[in-house]
Amino acid sequence: MKEKTLRGEDKLKRGNESGSLILINDDINTFEHVIKSLVEICGHDSVQAEQCALIVHFKGSCEVKLGIVEVLNAMSRSLNAKGLNSKVESL
Secondary structure: OOOOOOOHHHHHHOOOOEEEEEEEOOOOOOHHHHHHHHHHHHOOOHHHHHHHHHHHHHHOEEEEEEEEHHHHHHHHHHHHHOOOEEEEEEO
């Protein structure tokens, strides 16, 4: 029997698809709320969360986390439940 070597794309098809969690700017939430939410849900430290909040404010969006799409989707739902606007994009 011939062995099959798994390539990177084969691993992605097995449920470990990589993705990016994007936070999108809004005119409703305070910096404090955004920072607290990023620390709580995404595991950022306060400096990293503050930097992401500033980038979102000035650029409109920011990639706040890389990882497995299923995990990022759960984080996105949690951020959205807190009134933030986020989405997950596959890489």
